[in-house]
Amino acid sequence: MVFSDAAQDAMTPSDPVGSYLAEGERVRRLFFQEAAPLLRRAALGIALGLAAGGKLLLCGSGGGSLLARQMLALLTGRFLLDRPALPAAVLLPEDAASSLEARSAFVSCPPARQIEALGAAGDGLLIFSPPGHDAALAAAAEAARQRKMCVVALAGEHGEALAAYSDVLVCAPPAPPPLVQELHMAAGHLVCRLIDHYLFENPAVLRAAAATA
Numbered sequence: 001m002v003f004s005d006a007a008q009d010a011m012t013p014s015d016p017v018g019s020y021l022a023e024g025e026r027v028r029r030l031f032f033q034e035a036a037p038l039l040r041r042a043a044l045g046i047a048l049g050l051a052a053g054g055k056l057l058l059c060g061s062g063g064g065s066l067l068a069r070q071m072l073a074l075l076t077g078r079f080l081l082d083r084p085a086l087p088a089a090v091l092l093p094e095d096a097a098s099s100l101e102a103r104s105a106f107v108s109c110p111p112a113r114q115i116e117a118l119g120a121a122g123d124g125l126l127i128f129s130p131p132g133h134d135a136a137l138a139a140a141a142e143a144a145r146q147r148k149m150c151v152v153a154l155a156g157e158h159g160e161a162l163a164a165y166s167d168v169l170v171c172a173p174p175a176p177p178p179l180v181q182e183l184h185m186a187a188g189h190l191v192c193r194l195i196d197h198y199l200f201e202n203p204a205v206l207r208a209a210a211a212t213a
Helices: 005-010 016-051 063-076 100-105 111-118 135-146 160-165 177-201 203-212
Strands: 056-060 088-090 124-129 150-155 168-171
Touching (some): 016 056, 016 177, 056 135, 063 177, 111 135, 124 135, 124 177, 135 160, 150 160, 177 203
Parallel strands (some): 056 124, 124 150, 150 168
């Protein structure tokens, strides 16, 4: 695609594209400066559970439910390494029966109830909550904590409700919702890459962490 000189001149920092790029650069730098050690800790905790025969459950709200499904594809398929599929599953969102006809035929099952059925000690739970506070996800985190699961939450600006039940909580800085989802997607990619690293490239780190657990 070729743009005219006039179109190029119109792209000033005050136009939507320039503003989005500038704000995205600022927010990403701020987020990953603070989140990097937390993401390493999160991936190590999840990898420890997987190495011991556990599984990873994923859930999300809003756009976070899409991120959870993408993460599932990376774990059960492959990311950057050619490695075996990892045991993971996505919990159904509470509003899965969205139509009136569906609601008349099925009873909605909150993520917390699904964790009661599927979760076990040593498993992990990875939560994507771009909006920040979500009562159903907080209840899911609480249910997972009661089962001695490793709980990791990627939340928006107001994700403090998840803090009491999370082993690792990573909150995005104040930013427009699309940028928060971009941050969570990138954070999920990093967590997946680090899980692969600990399981298949540097298992000595896992052994050392397991010995001190």
